[in-house]
Amino acid sequence: TCLYCPSLNVPQSYTPKSPPVLRAERLKYDSLSQVQSRLTAFKLMNHPTSKIELIIMGGNFLDYPLNYQYEFVKKCYDALNNIKSKTLEEAKKRNEKAKHRCVALCIETRPDTCLKEKVIKRILEFGCSRVELGVQCLDDKFYKFVKRGHDIKSVVNATKLLKNNGVKVGYHMMLGLPLSNPKKDFEMFKKLFKNSDFKPDQLKIYPCQVIKGAKLVELYKKGKYKPYSKEETEKLIIRIMKIIPNYCRVMRVMREIPPDYLVAGTTRIDLRKDIDEELKK
Numbered sequence: 001t002c003l004y005c006p007s008l009n010v011p012q013s014y015t016p017k018s019p020p021v022l023r024a025e026r027l028k029y030d031s032l033s034q035v036q037s038r039l040t041a042f043k044l045m046n047h048p049t050s051k052i053e054l055i056i057m058g059g060n061f062l063d064y065p066l067n068y069q070y071e072f073v074k075k076c077y078d079a080l081n082n083i084k085s086k087t088l089e090e091a092k093k094r095n096e097k098a099k100h101r102c103v104a105l106c107i108e109t110r111p112d113t114c115l116k117e118k119v120i121k122r123i124l125e126f127g128c129s130r131v132e133l134g135v136q137c138l139d140d141k142f143y144k145f146v147k148r149g150h151d152i153k154s155v156v157n158a159t160k161l162l163k164n165n166g167v168k169v170g171y172h173m174m175l176g177l178p179l180s181n182p183k184k185d186f187e188m189f190k191k192l193f194k195n196s197d198f199k200p201d202q203l204k205i206y207p208c209q210v211i212k213g214a215k216l217v218e219l220y221k222k223g224k225y226k227p228y229s230k231e232e233t234e235k236l237i238i239r240i241m242k243i244i245p246n247y248c249r250v251m252r253v254m255r256e257i258p259p260d261y262l263v264a265g266t267t268r269i270d271l272r273k274d275i276d277e278e279l280k281k
Helices: 019-026 031-044 066-081 088-095 117-126 140-145 152-164 182-194 216-221 230-243 271-280
Strands: 051-056 101-109 130-136 168-175 202-207 249-253 262-264
Touching: 019 031, 031 066, 051 066, 066 088, 066 101, 066 117, 101 117, 117 152, 130 152, 130 202, 152 168, 168 182, 168 230, 182 230, 202 230, 216 262, 230 271, 249 271
Parallel strands: 051 101, 101 130, 130 168, 168 202, 202 249
Antiparallel strands: none
C-alpha cells in the first residue's frame, strides 16, 4: 500500500463513497450486474449504447486468481450480449454482432504486473486494447519513499512490452508527491515525452491529495508534507498542458474523491474546466 493510497476495505485507491464503489457494492461486485446497470442508466439518459468502452478499475485486477479474471471478463461480454456464453471466446465472438459491441476494453494496473509475455497474452485474450499504468512519477527515490514497490525500469519494460503487442498505453501521473515540487514535476513531464522509453498515448493527471485511511495523513499532521494549493496546481497543470504532444490525450485531471474523505489538497473536481478556459485565452 503506497503512502498516499487509502485502505478503506474497498478496492485499493477508492473510497466507500466513490460512485463506482457504491454501485459495485450494491451489486455485490458482480461484473454482469454492473454492466447491465450501466446500460440501463445510459438508456434512461437516451445515450447511445451500440459502441461500449469498458474499463476495469480499482485494486489490481491482474493479481486476482486467474479463474476469477476470466469469469469476470466473460460476464462483462455476457451482459453486453444479453446471453450467457459457455466460454470467453464464445462471448467475444457473439459480441462482434451484438447490439452493444465492446469497441475498447481497458484494464487499470501497475507497471510491475505487466512484465511477462504470458500476462500480455492473457490481457489480449480478454480483448483488452488499452492498459492504464499507475506510473505516478519517474523517480526511484520517490518510489522508495512512498513505498510504491517497483522502479522506473518496471515502467520502461511494461510500456515497451505493451506497445510491442499493439496495446495502447495510458499513464496515471501524480503531481506534488512527497519529495517533489512544481519544478521537479514539470521536468518529469518534459522527460515523459522527450524520452522514447515512455511517451504514453493517454494521460490522467492527479494532484496528490491527503485522504483518510492513507499513511500520508500522519506526515501531513506532523507538518512533514504539504499538498499544493489550488493556485499552484492550476499554474503547474497549465504549464504541463502546453508541452503535451497532440497525439497524447489527457483523459482526466483530478480524482473524484468525496469531500468526507479529503483531509487536505485541492477539492475542485472540475479544475480542468478552469484550466481549459485559461488555455483558450
